[in-house]
Each structure stands twice: as structure tokens, then as C-alpha cells.
Amino acid sequence: MKYKSVKGMDDILPQDVWLWQELESRARKELESSGYVEIRTPILEETAVFIRGIGETTDIVTKEMFTFSDRKERSLTMRPEGTAPIVRSYIEHSLGNISPVLRLYYIGPMFRAERPQKGRSRQFHQIGVEVIGSFSPYADVEVLAQLDKLLKAFGLSGYVIKLNSLGCKSDKLKFTESLKQYLADKINLLCEDCRNRVGKNVLRVLDCKKESCTQAMRGAPNILDNMCLKCARHFEEVKSSLKALGINFQETKNLVRGLDYYTATVFEITHPALGTQDAIGAGGRYDNLIKDMGGECAGAVGYALGLERIILALKGHAARKPDRNVIYIATLGDAARLEGLKISESLKDGLALPNLVVLRDMGEASLKSQMRSADRQNAKVVIILGEDEMKEKKLTIKDMRPGGSQVSVAAELVVEEVRRILC
Numbered sequence: 185m186k187y188k189s190v191k192g193m194d195d196i197l198p199q200d201v202w203l204w205q206e207l208e209s210r211a212r213k214e215l216e217s218s219g220y221v222e223i224r225t226p227i228l229e230e231t232a233v234f235i236r237g238i239g240e241t242t243d244i245v246t247k248e249m250f251t252f253s254d255r256k257e258r259s260l261t262m263r264p265e266g267t268a269p270i271v272r273s274y275i276e277h278s279l280g281n282i283s284p285v286l287r288l289y290y291i292g293p294m295f296r297a298e299r300p301q302k303g304r305s306r307q308f309h310q311i312g313v314e315v316i317g318s319f320s321p322y323a324d325v326e327v328l329a330q331l332d333k334l335l336k337a338f339g340l341s342g343y344v345i346k347l348n349s350l351g352c353k354s355d356k357l358k359f360t361e362s363l364k365q366y367l368a369d370k371i372n373l374l375c376e377d378c379r380n381r382v383g384k385n386v387l388r389v390l391d392c393k394k395e396s397c398t399q400a401m402r403g404a405p406n407i408l409d410n411m412c413l414k415c416a417r418h419f420e421e422v423k424s425s426l427k428a429l430g431i432n433f434q435e436t437k438n439l440v441r442g443l444d445y446y447t448a449t450v451f452e453i454t455h456p457a458l459g460t461q462d463a464i465g466a467g468g469r470y471d472n473l474i475k476d477m478g479g480e481c482a483g484a485v486g487y488a489l490g491l492e493r494i495i496l497a498l499k500g501h502a503a504r505k506p507d508r509n510v511i512y513i514a515t516l517g518d519a520a521r522l523e524g525l526k527i528s529e530s531l532k533d534g535l536a537l538p539n540l541v542v543l544r545d546m547g548e549a550s551l552k553s554q555m556r557s558a559d560r561q562n563a564k565v566v567i568i569l570g571e572d573e574m575k576e577k578k579l580t581i582k583d584m585r586p587g588g589s590q591v592s593v594a595a596e597l598v599v600e601e602v603r604r605i606l607c
């Protein structure tokens with residue numbers, strides 16, 4: 185019997201993991217230098233967190249959640265996204281007391297039972313941020329500017345920031361009504377999914393890509409025409425500040441997003457390298473969510489990037505695999521193996537080099553085969569501890585770079601000698 189990973193849930197293999205680590209470490213550096221602190225919430229939440237948070241009629245809640253009952257018949261769900269759990273945690277632990285405006289970030293796997301295809305999997309990974317405690321348009325601007333900076337730090341270019349505003353809760357309601365009126369005599373022109381959406385979540389008809397639906401929506405009312413003065417001003421402020429900062433965006437009036445918690449600013453970042461699943465990230469404001477989930481009223485804005493899609497978009501101009509400083513310790517016999525272990529620890533402590541990797545052989549391989557292993561690992565330096573070396577209490581250091589030489593030194597000089605070669 186050969187086992188395989190679960191459909192739509194992929195292994196990240198040792199030969200690929202460096203790029204994930206590189207992106208994660210660039211994100212941590214970027215975000216922490218802007219005052220964001222990491223939060224780690226569990227993979228499992230009570231299902232109600234997502235029904236309440238994301239919305240009962242959304243695609244995620246109706247069709248895409250991995251939900252099951254535990255032994256006590258409690259309904260649990262593997263998180264399909266990070267915002268609702270973070271709001272749950274924010275309220276549960278009164279995180280608002282830490283600081284009036286809290287900047288949080290998270291990195292981790294999310295789970296959605298979608299049909300797998302390029303750029304769409306059932307376990308995928310997000311890097312996300314949530315800024316909780318501000319209604320100001322400048323929070324939206326800060327988040328978008330920081331997002332733009334992060335994508336550049338990943339080495340990405342060619343992406344498009346699509347921007348829209350949904351207005352506040354009552355603007356959304358008014359707009360929902362006027363869309364329903366508009367569609368009253370056009371239901372038959374819509375695709376089957378959109379016909380269902382009209383009753384439950386009519387805004388989603390706006391971003392349906394099917395030809396029949398885009399045709400039917402051609403004369404539809406504009407979301408911005410239904411907006412109250414406060415929301416219109418908020419949106420103007422966001423747009424003019426982004427322009428002043430030189431951050432390019434495309435105002436996209438049909439952008440509505442698939443999660444119910446959004447109000448006011450919404451955005452999506454697309455990349456042309458991706459095909460149909462072209463959103464590498466998305467986000468927006470969710471000013472009612474904290475109150476709706478039982479907390480005090482607090483403004484909030486955030487986004488999440490899909491790491492699998494970022495990596496797809498990076499193909500072609502991917503970050504360069506960082507150069508490792510590999511030192512290989514080749515030993516013969518038990519006593520030499522023990523000595524090799526001591527030397528490897530003193531090299532790690534003494535050298536303090538970036539990307540230092542000290543490798544040792546653990547078996548009974550011959551010196552020749554250990555040299556081959558060193559070569560395969562692209563070792564820059566090999567330290568040999570054979571019988572002669574053990575007798576003379578010395579070791580041989582071989583500089584593996586082209587034209588490199590070999591020296592014999594006393595064990596206490598090993599750190600100095602290797603530093604001379606590598607630095």
C-alpha cells in the first residue's frame with residue numbers, strides 16, 4: 185500500500201522549503217520593523233466563529249469548510265482564514281488593553297474544501313495582518329503602503345492593486361436593495377450560481393466573471409452612488425493619500441469580495457502570471473466584525489496574501505537561494521567521530537557566520553565516500569579527522585574552492601583557520 189497526501193494538500197519538500205523560509209523571514213523583518221507583532225491562533229475553532237465572522241451565506245461557509253464533530257458532538261472547523269479567529273482571540277483576551285491600535289500579523293496554513301487547480305489548494309498558507317482599533321482612512325493607507333512594500337521586498341513586480349469601497353452597513357443594505365430591484369427582470373439572464381445569489385448575497389453577482397452575468401450587469405447601479413457622505417469622504421481620503429505616496433492602484437467598482445464582514449475599503453491584488461486564480465492577496469475594512477462577535481466597537485482593517493500564489497507569481501524572477509557556508513567534518517573511527525562532534529560545536533559557537541551549516545557523517549563510510557558527500561553538499565571547507573590526525577592531535581583542513589589548498593593544524597586553531605578561509 186502506497187500512501188499519498190490528501191487531495192489538495194501538498195508537502196513542501198526540503199529542496200523547496202528555502203523559498204518559503206526566505207519569504208517568511210522577509211515578511212517578519214518587514215512587518216516587525218513597522219510595529220506589527222505576531223499572533224498564533226489554533227488551527228481548529230468552534231464552527232460558530234466562522235459562521236458569525238465570515239457570514240452564513242458566503243461560499244466559504246456554505247461549501248468550503250472542513251467541519252466535523254468532536255467526541256462530545258461539538259462542531260469544530262479547520263480555519264479557512266485568519267481574521268475571524270483573530271477577532272475571537274482579541275475579544276477573549278481583551279487585547280485592546282495592550283494598545284489602542286494593535287498591529288498583528290500571522291503566518292500559517294488555512295483550509296478550504298475547494299476544487300484543487302493551479303493556484304488553488306485545500307491547504308494553503310497565508311501571511312496576513314490585522315490592524316485593530318482605528319476607523320481612520322490613514323490606517324487603510326498604512327496597511328496598503330506596507331502591503332506594497334512587502335510585495336516589493338519579496339521581489340515581486342507587475343501586480344495590480346484593485347481598490348473599491350462598499351460603504352458602511354447601511355450603505356451596503358441600500359445598495360443591496362437597489363441591485364435586487366435592478367435584477368428583478370433579469371434573473372433569467374444570470375448563471376445558476378448568481379440566480380441563487382440574488383436572494384442571499386446579491387453583491388456577489390457583481391464580480392461574477394461569466395459572460396451572461398457581466399452582460400446583465402452592464403447597466404447596474406454603481407456602489408459609489410449609494411454611499412453616505414462619511415464613507416465617500418473616507419474613500420476619497422484613501423485614494424488621494426495613496427496617490428500622494430506614489431502607490432499605484434486601479435479603482436474597480438465591481439470588486440465586492442466573498443466575505444461578509446467587509447465595509448468601506450476593500451482591495452485585491454492580482455498578478456498576470458497566475459491565470460484564473462489571479463488574486464495573490466486581498467483585504468479590507470471590517471468595522472462591524474468586532475462588535476458583531478461580541479466585543480466593543482472597534483475599527484479594523486487587514487489583508488492576507490496567499491503564499492502558494494506569491495511563489496507562482498515569483499517563478500521566473502524568484503529570489504536567489506541563499507548561499508550556504510557548508511563545512512563538512514569527515515571522520516574515521518569512533519574516537520574521531522566524538523572529536524568531530526566537539527569541533528562542530530566549537531565551529532558553530534566560534535564562527536558566528538550567516539548561513540553556516542556544519543555537517544558530519546554518522547555511519548562508517550570511508551573517507552573517499554565522505555569526500556563525495558561533502559562535494560554533493562557544496563562544502564566550502566572539509567575538516568578531516570583520520571587515524572593519523574588523531575595520533576598527532578591535529579586535523580586536516582581542506583579548502584574546497586577552486587585552487588584551494590590543504591593545511592594541517594592543531595585542534596585548538598580550527599576556528600581561526602576556517603575563519604581565514606571563509607571570511
Ligand code: HAM
Binds near residue numbers: 309314467485491
Ligand atoms: P481571501 O480573499 O479569502 O481573504 O484570501 C486571501 C488570499 O488567500 C487570496 O487572495 C489568495 O491569494 C489566498 N487563497 C485563498 N483561497 C486559496 C486557496 N484555496 N488556495 C490557495 N490560495 C488561496 C481572506 O482570507 C481574508 N481573511 C483577508 C483579510 C484579512 N481581510 C481582512 N483581513
